[in-house]
Amino acid sequence: xxxxxxxxxxxxxxxxxxxxxxxxxxxxxxxxxxxxxxxxxxxxxxxxxxxxxxxxxxxxxxxxxxxxxxxxxxxxxxxxxxxxxxxxxxxxxxxxxxxxxxxxxxxxxxxxxxxxxxxxxxxxxxxxxxxxxxxxxxxxxxxxxxxxxxxxxxxxxxxx
Amino acid sequence: xxxxxxxxxxxxxxxxxxxxxxxxxxxxxxxxxxxxxxxxxxxxxxxxxxxxxxxxxxxxxxxxxxxxxxxxxxxxxxxxxxxxxxxxxxxxxxxxxxxxxxxxxxxxxxxxxxxxxxxxxxxxxxxxxxxxxxxxxxxxxxxxxxxxxxxxxxxxxxxxxxxxxxxxxxxxxxxxxxxxxxxxxxxxxxxxxxxxxxxxxxxxxxxxxxxxxxxxxxxxxxxxxxxxxxxxxxxxxxxxxxxxxxxxxxxxxxxxxxxxxxxxxxxxxxxxxxxxxxxxxxxxxxxxxxxxxxxxxxxxxxxxxxxxxxxxxxxxxxxxxxxxxxxxxxxxxxxxxxxxxxxxxxxxxxxxxxxxxxxxxxxxxxxxxxxxxxxxxxxxxxxxxxxxxxxxxxxxxxxxxxxxxxxxxxxxxxxxxxxxxxxxxxxxxxxxxxxxxxxx
Numbered sequence: 001x002x003x004x005x006x007x008x009x010x011x012x013x014x015x016x017x018x019x020x021x022x023x024x025x026x027x028x029x030x031x032x033x034x035x036x037x038x039x040x041x042x043x044x045x046x047x048x049x050x051x052x053x054x055x056x057x058x059x060x061x062x063x064x065x066x067x068x069x070x071x072x073x074x075x076x077x078x079x080x081x082x083x084x085x086x087x088x089x090x091x092x093x094x095x096x097x098x099x100x101x102x103x104x105x106x107x108x109x110x111x112x113x114x115x116x117x118x119x120x121x122x123x124x125x126x127x128x129x130x131x132x133x134x135x136x137x138x139x140x141x142x143x144x145x146x147x148x149x150x151x152x153x154x155x156x157x158x159x160x
Numbered sequence: 161x162x163x164x165x166x167x168x169x170x171x172x173x174x175x176x177x178x179x180x181x182x183x184x185x186x187x188x189x190x191x192x193x194x195x196x197x198x199x200x201x202x203x204x205x206x207x208x209x210x211x212x213x214x215x216x217x218x219x220x221x222x223x224x225x226x227x228x229x230x231x232x233x234x235x236x237x238x239x240x241x242x243x244x245x246x247x248x249x250x251x252x253x254x255x256x257x258x259x260x261x262x263x264x265x266x267x268x269x270x271x272x273x274x275x276x277x278x279x280x281x282x283x284x285x286x287x288x289x290x291x292x293x294x295x296x297x298x299x300x301x302x303x304x305x306x307x308x309x310x311x312x313x314x315x316x317x318x319x320x321x322x323x324x325x326x327x328x329x330x331x332x333x334x335x336x337x338x339x340x341x342x343x344x345x346x347x348x349x350x351x352x353x354x355x356x357x358x359x360x361x362x363x364x365x366x367x368x369x370x371x372x373x374x375x376x377x378x379x380x381x382x383x384x385x386x387x388x389x390x391x392x393x394x395x396x397x398x399x400x401x402x403x404x405x406x407x408x409x410x411x412x413x414x415x416x417x418x419x420x421x422x423x424x425x426x427x428x429x430x431x432x433x434x435x436x437x438x439x440x441x442x443x444x445x446x447x448x449x450x451x452x453x454x455x456x457x458x459x460x461x462x463x464x465x466x467x468x469x470x471x472x473x474x475x476x477x478x479x480x481x482x483x484x485x486x487x488x489x490x491x492x493x494x495x496x497x498x499x500x501x502x503x504x505x506x507x508x509x510x511x512x513x514x515x516x517x518x519x520x521x522x523x524x525x526x527x528x529x530x531x532x533x534x535x536x537x538x539x540x541x542x543x544x545x546x547x548x549x550x551x552x553x554x555x556x557x558x559x560x561x562x563x564x565x566x567x568x569x570x571x572x573x574x575x576x577x578x579x580x581x582x583x584x585x586x587x588x589x590x591x592x593x594x595x596x597x598x599x600x
Contacts, residue, residue, distance in 0.1 A: 019276075019320040021231070021360060024342035028325055032281075055342075066344040066502075067325035069281045081282075085243045086445055086492055087403035087478055123328065123496055124243035125282050128403035128476065129410040138284040 003044040005052065009033045013052060023053045027063050031070050040074045068122070076111045076118030078156050081135040084121055087128035096132050096149055097121055103153065116157075163413045164377050164389075164397050165370065166254055173289070175296040178257040184302055186376035190265045191313040198269040202375065205383035206395045210247075211237055211331070211368030212444070212473050213549075214394065214462040217375075223355035224270040224363050233359045234267050234275040235340065235366040239324055239331035241280055242444035243496060244476030247399035248369040250411050252279075252286040255373065256293035260319060262375035264302065267317040270365050274318050277369075278336050281325040294319050328500035332548045333366040335502070346504050347548035370399055390416030391461035398475045400460065402428040405435070405481040416461035420450075423460060424479055435481040439565070443473020445493045446553030448560035452482070469560070487572050490561050491519035497554035508551045511542040515558050527573035535562050 005013065012033060016026040027049060034045045046060040064070045082100055084093040100119055104112050111118040127133035130142035134149070141152060171177045178184075190198055203218025224232060236259070240248040251259050263275045279287050297303045297319075301310035304318055322340050324330050330339045334348035337359050358364020374396055378386045387395045394416045400423055403409045407429030414423065420440065424430065431437060437452035442460065448470040450458060458464065462472045480489065498512035518535055521527050539555035546552075562569055 019322075022341075025322070025340055027342040028323065028339075031325070032323070053342075059343075062344045063342065067281070067327050069326035084492070085496060086441075086489055087244055087409075089489070089492055090404040090478070090480060090484065122282075122326075123499060124241060124245075126240055126246040126249055126280070128244050128246045128478070129401055131403060131409070135282065140285065 001042070001044060003034070003038055003042065003048050005030075005034070005048060006037060009037060010052065017053070024055055024059075027053055027055065027060060028067075031060075031064065035070060040071045042072070074111070074115070075109075075120075077116050078136050079118045079120065081120045081122040081125070083123070083125050083127065083131070083133050083135075085124040087124070088131040088133060091131040092145075093132040095146060096134065096144060099146055099149060100134075161397075161415065162389075165258070165373050165399060166250055166411070166413050172255050173253065173257070173293065175257060175293065175300055178255075179300075182380070183257055184261055186380040187261050187264045187268075187302070188311055190268055190379050191311045191315065195269045195271060198265060198379065201383045202269070202378060205378045205386040206393070207371065207374055207378060207386065208394055208396075208462060209368055210370035210374075210398065210474070212242070212446075212471075214472055217367065217371055220355070220367070221266070221270050221365060223353065224365055225355070226271075228271065230362045231274070232270060232272040233362055233364040234263065234270060234272040235333070235336060235359070235364060236263055236275060236277040236369055236372050237331060237333065237336060237366055238277055238279040238283075238369040239328075239336060240283075240369075240474075241328040241331050241500075242446060242474050242476060243493070244401065244403055244441060244444045244478045245474040246401045246403075247411055247475065249283060249286045250399060251369055251373050252283070252290045256290050257297065258376055259290075259369055259373040260293060260297050260302070262372035263319055264307075264317060265375050265379055266365070266367065266372055268315055272317065272365070274320070276320050276322045276340055276359075278322045278324060278330065278340060280330075281323050287321055287323055291321055294321070327502075328496075329502045329548070329550060332550065335548065336366060337364065344502075346502055347550075349547055390418075391459070391463060393463045394461040394472070398460065398472070400427075401474075401476045402479065403476070404479040405431050405437075405484070406479050407432055414460075417459045417464065420458040420460055420477070421455050423477060424455075428477075428479070431479065431481050435483065437479060438482045438484050439480045439486060439489075439561075441476075441478040441480075441557070442470050444476035445478070445496065445557055447471045447473040448556050449564065451564055452480075486561065486565055486568055487519065487522055490558060491516065491523055493557045494519050494554070497550065501550060501554070505546040505551065507542045507545040508554060511538050511551075512554045514538050515554065519558075522569075522572055525574075526577060528577035529570065529573050529575050531573055532562050532566070532569050535559075 013030050016029045017023045030049045046057045050057040050060050082097045108121045132144050133142045199221045207217040208214040238248045307316045327345050329335045330345040332347050335345040339345035354364040397413050400412045412427045439449050441449045494516040498516045501508045501512045503509045539559040542551045543555040
């Protein structure tokens with residue numbers, strides 16, 4: 001499926017390129033915008049970004065696959081990231097990870113049938129002092145217990 | 161104790177509050193001196209990098225060439241991805257202007273017109289907070305063209321945020337530069353060092369957020385004042401991030417040389433249910449762990465920790481109580497470095513995978529005593545054989561954890577299970593090359 005940036009997004013990418021002496025460094029920013037616009041990074045997206053920034057699509061692919069925050073398939077409306085690294089692990093990170101897996105019946109980088117939730121087991125998010133934590137899309141939820149997680153999921157589930 | 165980085169001032173993140181508390185006066189003072197004077201003062205202050213290597217900051221700056229035929233760049237490293245480390249986000253949230261002021265002074269000292277603050281992608285919230293602070297600094301004339309008027313100088317500089325996208329390795333300085341250039345974040349072979357050949361081939365200095373945030377206070381109060389705080393060879397305060405099994409986890413700003421036991425018991429409120437400490441990692445997961453029965457008298461600064469066979473790293477203190485399953489912890493650490501290895505160097509790409517596999521074998525109850533030696537052998541073959549320090553970061557925790565907790569690990573493996581590794585390799589060769597004589 002063909003992908004084109006909206007004029008507004010194209011404008012934002014132009015603004016971003018002004019931060020650098022060349023255009024290429026804006027690729028990371030452009031990928032975030034494309035992911036928000038398209039839902040995920042398809043090869044068509046990479047071709048469009050390559051076109052806009054004067055790169056090859058393969059160079060863009062190289063960037064996409066290097067970082068964990070660019071997704072090459074659609075994720076859920078609520079992308080839930082659970083940290084299980086040491087500091088979270090010591091304070092119950094795995095209990096929360098297992099709770100999530102049981103609740104949704106999906107595993108790492110899988111999406112529920114209704115496309116509402118997706119799960120990711122992530123590496124340290126920098127919330128070690130407020131562990132355990134999860135992030136839902138861009139928002140952190142810290143100092144969690146199983147009950148608090150349950151409450152949070154209920155509130156997300158009830159929303160549209 | 162006076163706090164340098166996170167003082168108890170309400171709403172210090174607001175530019176008006178920062179200014180009314182003497183903010184941006186250090187920058188004003190700096191512009192009355194020459195760049196060399198600034199570098200000299202920071203050198204004399206003994207400020208050492210807070211990103212892990214504890215390299216002398218002023219010395220690093222002095223590597224920047226004095227010629228002006230090329231543009232120069234400053235990168236402020238806020239990638240903060242080391243597990244156990246969560247200090248820079250406190251600066252972004254509670255005292256961003258001090259970091260911005262530090263960036264201005266550093267740019268002036270090294271002759272950079274542009275500074276990039278590289279922040280990890282997951283820190284959406286803190287990126288927004290810092291961007292707000294930077295915008296306010298522009299509006300108030302502390303950045304950009306208006307600086308000429310505000311500071312009465314010809315010097316101007318710009319600060320931009322570059323958002324990462326989830327790669328631990330981008331906290332390594334050369335990897336950070338590649339990432340900033342819009343490439344895969346592969347570390348570069350050094351030399352050439354960034355000061356000769358950095359961003360887009362131009363001289364570049366990379367400093368940690370916390371290091372930069374110290375600079376305004378050193379300029380304002382003088383280097384002599386700074387040298388009197390904490391350990392003389394590693395002066396100043398550190399933002400210790402205490403996590404794991406403590407009653408009050410969090411970030412504590414304390415002088416270097418503070419007793420580790422004081423950090424755990426006095427500041428972080430001790431261990432829940434008064435359990436004993438089994439193990440402490442003093443500076444983020446890549447640093448060699450210390451046994452719980454050897455904590456007495458350990459002081460938290462680069463020099464003292466070196467004496468006890470560890471390192472200060474990023475000051476991320478992870479405390480584990482006596483009921484912790486150390487094998488699982490180590491396997492989790494090994495998984496992390498395996499996941500984050502960029503794959504350029506074979507010893508790291510393959511070795512980190514083997515470390516994880518062997519540890520998982522031990523967790524499954526199928527480990528043999530020889531596995532413990534094998535872990536150390538593999539770790540030794542990674543260490544020192546890679547382009548960047550991720551090799552050491554992966555090797556150290558495994559090597560030192562197994563060495564220092566040998567008794568603990570012995571209980572988790574069986575002498576009955578024998579895995580003659582060398583023979584196994586030979587037997588595989590025999591299958592592949594049935595005629596080859598590969599006995600010993």
